[in-house]
Amino acid sequence: MGIGRVANGTLRLNESIVVYRRDGSVKPVRISKIFGFVGDAQVPMDAAYAGDIIAVAGMEDVTVGVTFTDPVNPQPLPLIEIDPPTISMHFIPNDSPFAGQDGKFVTSRHLDERLNKETLADVALHVEPLTDGVGFRVSGRGELHLSILIEKMRRESYEFQVTRPHVIMREENGKTIEPYESLTIDVDEQYQGVVIEKLGKLKGVLSDMQVTNGMSRMVFKIPTRGLLGYRSEFMTDTRGMGVMNYVFAEWGPHAGEIQNRQNGVMIVMENCTSVAYALFNLQDRATLFIKPGEDLYKGQIIGENCRPADLVVNPAKGKKLTNMRASGSDEAVILTPPLDMSLEDCISYINDDELVEVTPRIIRLRKQKDAKIRA
Template sequence: DATEEQLEFHTLYGSAKQNWMGPDWKNPTDSILPLLDAILEHIPAPKIDEGTLQMQITSLDYSNFVGRIAIGRVKRGTVSENQQIALCKADGSIKKMRVKELHTFEGLGKNKVQTVQAGDICAITGLEDFEIGDTVADVENPEPLPRISIDEPTMNMLFTINNSPFFGKEGKFVTSRHLRDRLMKETEKNLALRVEPTDSEDRFLVYGRGILHLSVLIETMRREGYELQVGQPQVIFKEIDGEQCEPIETLVVDVPQESSGKVIELATQRKGELLIMEPKGDLQHLEFKIPSRGLIGLRNNVLTATQGEAIMNHRFSAYEPFKGTIPGRINGSLISMEGGQCTAYAIDKLQDRGVFFIEPGDELYTGQVIGEHSRDNDLVVNVQKGKKLTNMRASGSDDNVRIAPPKRFSLEEAMEYIQKDEYLEITPKNIRMRKIYLDENERNRMAKKEA
């Protein structure tokens, strides 16, 4: 739906690899100066309003030395070091504070400055008790800007210390104190994240904006050297006017025409409601209204059904009445009976039982989830047993072992895959799935108790 006028724009050609930009691709230049000149010539300068100071806090940072740092763009006026300002809060109250230091952003770092003009983005230290959307204004004539809101968390996960038999082998930070301090530090700058303690000292409920939001935190922590375990993601329900409500999201999928039927089928199975279906170039553009619960595990299924050609994104829409039960994972788990190294011989003999996530030589422990059962129940298997060695030879007993390659999961896929009686063990080097209760008798006892 583009207009002819939209085609009239200044064009430059260049190569990042060879470090040049220019008006003619046939004649490479020796620098990127033509690009910088074109920016000055063709892109309009920022519009600056005249008047007293106005700056909305749109982001946060945190430093161990100065505490919380407010970041935003100065919309009007100027802000200076040691200047007294008024902080306009969400409840309408106004607090007087003083700016300690000002920094502007240059390259990948920050520069300490005395004054920041309207139109520039800056970081202010010295402010206390501020939130996203608050306005830094003139102390004599405070005028708040319209507030920006942050989406509420829609999902929570249980974070707990690693108590598996491989505890402490790979990570540096493994205790509940390490885990608590790291999560509390994250809440200082991660706005949509909330952390709540539970009845146990080593378990925390972490609320976030979805699987991706929580997985970024988990991935960052494992790279920093933390060991932890997480439970199955749970959607946050609310009671509105006496009715149980759940978060509903708008799901947008762009997919090739021939695969659109599969995507619609998968989404509708998870209580998705098709709103828009229209062609978009070579692709089919689909829009659904779907519960957040239905999105857990959907991405993996859609990518498999469309051979990786689907483009998906989703955004929180509203809380609506509960849509009913959604079918989860149908297949049960294959669970390791013993600890130790698994053997190729044992895996080969058990291949008809399901798909394995491990390969010969992997070190396992009792209760670890090592595969997906071909049926709906869990099955405990012995993958440590070796071939009986005798000095007798019989035809047919020495066939070569042929093992299918193991199924590998990314962090998000593993988080979506686990059941409610399973944990995901995360260490700097490995991601393992396990049963919460490693002992089979204890698992059976707990299952009866729940039933």
């Protein structure tokens, strides 16, 4: 089933036509059904005319950008230009100690079928198997593009892991080039200073700025790497009042190093259930991501350390009993609410040696290797 608009002429039921594909190939087909739209309902039609938006049946593997045309006098429409992928991530089956507890589709075969199905409707998405045969390299137009795909799969009961996004680099004339975006920012004038400062650190160059009625519109040229994880930071800086949009601009010279996360993380030392007393003693040294009573496993990330190094901790360490008092008789334990991270926050937060575990019920952060191997 394909959906599109009739550009000119008339399309009739059971008519023989040809399909011009994006790769230049031509395939003859016969239109078996034509449907028009009335509100949300599909209505059978015998013919469709110029300007009609219709759904047609009778062909396989219809993708975005193909043209249905007359076989005698073919007039294919110009192809829609699709911006090239700029970032990639690895989608791999979940191999954590809690694998298979929440998801319905958990194997590499399930991932393969679902990702290839997505490419039929999303021409900006590229999927290729990894060399080890157990995962896939998925390339798209940005972290939001891939985050939407991950969230869709999660809601469909898929369970898997993803790596940190990486910008796709190229070699040209012996030099490394990378993608740049044209970023347009609309904010209240009082926030333009912090936005310019942050984007400057991310190698963004201000090319235009206009102020009208207290609102500032700024246009930046910025490496795609600089935008990874910036959206949530931007919303915080502008109190949720800013608007940002970006489109692919060009390939340009490598802009140099852009600093990622500066602090280390807190890693669980063994499978356990978190307790309030242990988290109370840890919260002075970290920003925690979990609450008491959560099941944890060895290698799971539960917080951000206040120092650059990673720290292996025991979040299940309870209060010791003594002959003087019971374990719960001292002062009440007051915990700071944990940091609530969205899927996009998690993806932009992790480093190269870390993974985001995605299940229908929960999102976890973890190290790729356990503590003994890392040591």
